[in-house]
Amino acid sequence: MEEFVADLIKSEDDELLFNEIMTRYGQDILQLAFSYVRNKQLAEDLTQDIFVKCYKALHTYKQNAKLKTWLYKIAANHCKDYLRSWYFRKVMVSEKMAEMTGSSSENVEQAVLEREEEQTLANAVLKLPMRYREVIYLFYFEDMSLKEIESVLGVNQNTVKSRLKRAKVLLREELEGFKDGK
Structure with a gap:
């Protein structure tokens, strides 16, 4: 996939390249x-x-990094900037998680329990502080390596490891509280 993008970059057909980027990574960026x-x-x-923003910055993409990593870095920075903005501080974000993926279980009771879990x-993940939530999301939901997360977030790999470890502890505590009926 990266080779195809590299060929498009060499062809200097920005519109075709951009359409390909949106097609391949649109859903991933939306989830992020x-x-x-x-x-x-x-x-x-x-x-x-x-x-x-990515379209305007296409000329800055260096092929020494994966395109996905470059896109995620732009996306993560843009989202963080938005969260720090005055506008966001005035808006109440009330919607919880959108539709979860459907269960493959044929047993209705089991399907309900799986959905609840x-x-x-x-x-529990959404309750985590941002620095922990982002590493959990990138590591488990996007299957990024520690090195890729380091690049996306602009922090040291050891910081990524410690945040991941702390996030797991916080999740465990939160889920134990749920299990105990709190």
Whole structure:
């Protein structure tokens, strides 16, 4: 996939390259934005802004890094900037997690229990402070390596490891509280 993008970059057909980037990474960027803002409509708006930003910055992409890593770095920075903005501080983000993926279980009772567990886990992740939530999302949901997360977030790999470890502890505590009926 990266070779195809490299060929498009060499061809200097920015429109074709941009369309390919949106097609291949649009859903991933939307999910990343959602992990930051926890609101589907807002995540869609941010995703649009992110792709505009990427289009304007296409000439800055250096092929020594993966395109996905470059896109995620732009997306993560844009989302963080938005969260720090005055506008966001005035807006109440009330929507919880969007539709979770459907269960493959044929047993209705089992499907309900699985969905409840998925929702509980999703809510626990969304309750984490941003620095922990982003590493959990990138590591487990996007299957990024520690090195890629380091590059996306602009922090040392040891920091990524410690945040991941702390996030797991916080999740465990949150989920134990749920299990105990709190």
